Structure formats: C-alpha cells, structure tokens
Amino acid sequence: MPAPLEKNNPIIIVGAGTWGCSTSLHLARRGYTDVTVFDPFPVPSIISAGNDINKVLEAGSFSGGEDEAVVAQILLAAAKQGWRNDPVFSPYFHDVGYILAASSTAAIKTTLEREINHHKDLFTELSTAEDFRATMPPGVLTGEFPQWKGWLRRSGVGWVHARKAMVAAYEEAGRLGVKFVFGNARGKVESLLYQTGDVRGVRTADGIDHSSNRVILAAGAYAPQIFDFENQLRPTAWTLAHIQMSPEEAKLYRNLPVLFHSEKGFFMEPDEDNLELKVCDEYPGYCNWVTPEEGKDNALPYSKPLPRNKIPVESARRIRRFLSETMPHLADRPFSHAATIWCADTSNRAFLITQHPRYESLILAAGDSGHGFTHLPSIGGFVADLMCGQLDSRLAKSWRWRPEVAQGFWGDDVLGRSGADNRVIHLNETASEGWIGAGSDATQVVRLSKL
Template sequence: MAAESKSNILIVGAGTWGCSIALELARRGHTGIKVLDGCSFPSAISAGNDLNKIAEEANKPSATDSNESYFWNRITEIAMHAWKRDPLFAPFYHDTGFIMAAASDEAYERCVEYAETEDVDISPLNSREDFQRTMPKGVLQGNFPGWRGFWKQGGAGWVFASGALQAMHDEAARLGVQFITSELEGEIQELIFFHDAVLGARTSDGVIHAANQTILAAGANSSALLDFKKQLRPTAWTLAHFPLSSEGAQLYKSLPVLYGVDRGFFIEPDIERHEMKICDEHPGYINPVIDSNGEMHSVPFAQRQIPKEAETRMRRLLTETMPQFAERKFSSARICWDADTVDRIFLIDKHPELRNLVVAVGGSGNGFMASPAIGILVADVLENKGEIEERVRRMTRWRPETSVDRDWWSTQGRYGADGKVMDFRDVAEWTNI
C-alpha cells in the first residue's frame, strides 16, 4: 500500500507561479501548504530561473478600456505595485527605461500601436543616431538598418528573475510552506481523481500527497497532468548569455532594455557574473506529438542548447545593434518553455467539473512580470474573495470554448524569424556550448 502524506493545500509546481501562490497564501495565514516539483530548487528548466525579465508599468485601468486592455493594465498595476513597493520584490526591480522598436514595416506598426496607447511621454527613434543617444557612447555601434521605434525613459526596465524567485521561495518557507523538490520525492506521476474531485497527487516514489485543495501551477508541463481541452499550447523560446569583462560590465550598466519586436532583445549585464542575456524574438517553437486519438499536443522537453538558426538570429541582432559582440562566444544557452492560451490571457480558475482543483497556468510569455499578481489572483479564487474584481476573474476563467478548432500554428501577434511558429522536429542542428 502506498504511503500517504496529508496537507491542507497542495501546489503542483515550484516555479515562478507556484512560489508566488505559496507566498501569498502563507502571508494570508494559510497553513499546511506543500509544494511539489520534480526538479531541485531552483529548477534548471524553470522559465523564472533566469538572469532577467522585462518589466513595464502600464496605463491606469479604466472602465472604458476594452477587456484585453483592462486585463493587462490591471494585472500590471498590481504586479508593478509589488515590484516597486513590496520589500520582498522591490530590490529586484531596475527602472532603466525601455525601447520598443522594429526593423520591418509590419512589426513597426505594432510599435506605433504601443506608442499611441501610452499615457506617458515617449521619444520617437528614427535613425541610428537616435538609437545611439539612448545609451552611453560606444554601446550601440551598429547601423540599425531599417530600425524605428520609441523610447520610454522611465516606468519600465527589468527584474532580477532568479533572485526574485529565490526570495519568494525562501520567504514562503520561512512562513511555514513545505517544499519537496526532487526527481523522486517531488515529481508528480499523476493527480488523484475520485469521482468528480481531485484528492491530491502521487509522486514518483509512490507517496500519495492528499490535500483538501490542489493547485496545478506546473507551467508548460501542466497539460501532461490534466486535460485542458486544447486551452494550453506549450511553446518554447531561445536565449543565450555571453561574457563581458568586469570593466565592460560597468560600461554597459543601467542600459534601457532594447526590445526589437522582430529581432530580439538584450538587457544590461549581470554585475556579479558579468554576463549579458540575449534573446531572438519569434513566434516560438513547439514539439508536436500525436496521441492515440489522433490529437496533436506540444510536449515540452529540457534542452540546454538552442537551434543553430536561433544563434544565427541572435548574432544578426548583435550585428545590427552591438557588432562588437557579434562574434563573442556564448557562455550558455537554453530553450525556455511557457504555455500559451488562445488569447494569451492567463487561465486561473476553479475547475468547473473537478472539485478541490484550482488551475493557474497560461503565462503566455508574460508570466514572470505578473508573478506578484498571480498569488493574489489564485488566493482570491481559492477564498472566493474579490480583491481582484469580477471583470478580471471572468477573463481568466476556464474557457474551452475558445479552443474549439484551435490553430496550433497561430503566431498570436508575435513577429520575428520567418513570421511563423517553428517545429522542433525540423531543427537540423543544435549549438554545442
């Protein structure tokens, strides 16, 4: 007979969202919280275990906003309040400014839409010289061929992602949350179903972790544990780091984030390890697998390399912006998974057919910046409270009707690469870093 362990609340996933949820519930006084994950903390494959993530303040939400605008403005308002004022989160936010730009006419239209919806003053960038003025002399040595964009000098920047993830974990543990994070004791084999209820989960060591409430927050791996009715598409992006000297790291300190909608982005270097993160921008990769019913799924896998084509795109970004680094050897690289909903709005709700189960998934590329708000959203759902108003709750509801005849290859408004979602099965060569 399998061993059994009991808790009041079981959280599946110790990544960004799992830690945020555990922290908020513990802060509200909940006890008996247990978090399970199949990787030691911090997980090497967690999207949040990263050097940095973009963070940007949004406009103040208004009742006259469209639903989509209202959602993002409200979620960002809650999250940025924490990044700026919560003593736990604030040390990790760097208000350096933000540049949104593009090299193609089509992608530039997205930049214009962005500029037109901003409530604050932003500066247009229409030439190489305009871009160069945004950073210290000698940083942007590229020709910026075809680039145009806008510069927001405050109210945006980046957060030290892995530092914030560790802080959430440590504070939650201090408040009494139990973390079990290992390949054997923490890896979930299955959720435990009984009639119309979820009673917990079984781990690889055979232990049944019974719980009064289970919260599924396992990111891109969540769809392996529950039928989401095509609401989730695990999608992967690509990143790399390259090293700088200690002197170089000082020169490139406090740079505004430069985000090329159809090229990629880079953020100021880590002052401790002297590494700069670079990402190529594209609609994403998926890993299609056909199940026994003929249905297609995208199945995540860990890889601490990237396709050679992604490296080529990153070096193109560097050639156009910082050619002094275009041939710099990368010190690390990996693919980074998230789960896209159809409309890229989060899925946070009590399961309508399974009692005692809350789902918190669908970061859709925006999950880390919003992480301080996620714990609040989930805690409100669990407690049936209204700190997050009903309009937001309706938008994050369980909504399989949006996924009927889902187009698994939809770019979902993203640009870059060849302007299409890519198939890992087509990758001919991977880097060897």
C-alpha cells in the same frame, strides 16, 4: 461545491516555478498553515522559465478589446506595486527604462497601437542610427540599425532579476511555514487523485498518495502532462544566449535601458554576479509536436516541452544578426550559455486561472503566455482570491475555463507575435542543422549554415 476551506486545511501546489512560488507566498501571508509545494527540482528549477538572470518588466499592452485592456491594467498595477513596494521583490527591480523598436510596416503599426499611442508623452521617438546610439554610453550601440524605428521610455519600466526574485519568494514562503518537497521521486507529481467526482490530492513518483482539500496546478508548460486541458494550452519555447563580458565592459553596460525589437531580439545589461550579457532573438516561438497516442478519439497533435541548455542553429543565427545590427563588436563572441526555455500559451493569450468546472477542489494556474514573470509579486494573490471566492469578476471572466475558444488545431497561430518569417517554428524542422550551446561562436554557426 467543495467544503469551505479552513486556514489549517491542507493545500497542495504542484510546481515550484514562478507562479507556484508566488502562490505559496501569498497563501502563507494570508495565514494558511498547511501548504505543501511539490516539484522535481529545487528552486530555482533548472527547467523553470523563471530561472533566468533577467526579464523585461513591461509597461503593459493594449492589445485586444476594452475588457482585455482593463484586465491588463489591473494586472500591471498589482505587479508594479509589488516590484516597487514589496520588500521581498523590490530589490530586484531595475527601473532603467526601455526602447521599443520595429522595422516592418505591420510591426511598427502594432507597436504604436499596443504600446505607444496610449501614453505618447512618455516616449521619445528614435528614427536614425544616431538616435539609437545616443540612448546609451558611447561604445555600447555601435551598429547601423538598418530600417529601425523606435521609441524610448526613460522610467517606470526596465528589467527584474528573475532568478533572485523567485528564490526570494521561495525563501520567504519557507520562512512563513510553507513546506517544499523536491526530487524526481518525492517531488514529482505523476497524477492527481480523483475521489467522488473531485480531486482530493496528488500521487508522486515514489507511489505515495498525498491528500488535500485543494490542489493548485501551477506546473507551467508541464501542466498538460498532469491534467487534460482540452486543447487550451500550447507549450511554446523561446531561446536565449549569454555573452561573457569583462569587468570594464560590464561597468560600461550598467543601468542601460532594455532594447527590445519586436521582430529581431532584445538585450539587457549584464548580470552583476557573472558579468554575462543576455541576448535573445524574437519570434513567435518553437513547438515540439508529438503525435497523439493510438486509441485516443479526435486527439490533436500536442507540443511536448524539450528543455535544453542548447539552442537551434537558426536561433543562433538570428541572435548574431541582431547583434550585427546593434552591437557588431559583440557579434562574433562565443556564447557562455545558451538555453531553450518553455512557457504555456493559451489561444487568446489570456491566463487560465480558474476553478475547474467539474473538479471543484482543483485550482488551475496556467497559461502565462510568455508574459507571466512580470506578475511574480502579485499573481499568487489573484490565485488566493480565486480559491477564496473573491476574484474580481472581470479577471474571472477573462481567465475562465474556455475549451470552446480553442477548438481545432491552433498550434500554428502566432498570437500577435512577429519575427522569423512570422510563423511558429516546429522544432523538428531544425534537426538537420542541429543545436549549439556554450562555447559556440559566429565561426561555428557559419560552418553549419551560412548567415
């Protein structure tokens, strides 16, 4: 076992994204005085999935067995406590409710089982286009909602301003004494330092070694480039686009419930600063498969993050289809921004937050599986619990190091997600149509490929 950790011992966190910022804040609040966070980019990082105007704050899913449901409820209770009561985060939670929807028989069944049946009294069923339109002010939802079925929950859920909340965590951690090191040389961790069978620090791109008593690897989709996770992580991407709204439109769209269709897409109210409406298409994700290097035994293809301020043309088509069914008056608008963002899936979508079994001074905080931002206020507390040997045994079991669960190639597993023909999409399949970004409108998309 590593030596007991004193409050003044050096701790290094690799990654200043959502989980890295949260962990640094919780460690500082617990009195750890020598915490350093390394990242190539300043907060909010241009490649962090948390650098976004808004994220859905979910009510919690009951997928999986009883143990998974218990873990989900522990996590959700802690997250909601933070979003409601922690002064660092509470200003950024918008309790506006949300609409869950689906169209296919399978997706409707899944939504009922995971989301609705456990608290039916909180939802109102939506069956017609008129039902959907009535959930928002006249002029917002003008579509026909073909074959949609939905459920409205008015409170207890909504959205959070992601970028502002992450910056708030970073600033408070800095105020409490956490040191942040940024830059492609000083802030980029290229490797871990191994010594006498353990991890004792990191080496940055400028060639400098940094020693520590604990290393916490919280680098999101980029963590597998620093450490071998033995096939347990799959970097997976999703896409988003923004549409510029006028001040009058933004006022009309203020305080709307989130509209989320599990097979088509979702949107939230416009950003109050830039008046941009965020719209996303929904699907199991993109992967950028790379052939393993020669000489590696039994190596499998791996997905390598490819962040871009553009989205594949097929994604733009899906976004505009979603708009045509919900808000057709916006379906031809140019995008003011578009981006492909990366998270890291695990094969069962449980987090991977654990002490490494061989390198006992290495703490892993990875595998957000597309729902990590909800836990920004609280996830760092669980990482700190783990480091102190106090993590709830139920969480420790769910989040353990588990390469035996991820045997063989599982990269095409949709992991319970749907949309876009219900398959994980390989980015190289999109190359023939290309990518588009800010300024693209429906005419450009049609020109590249018919709707």
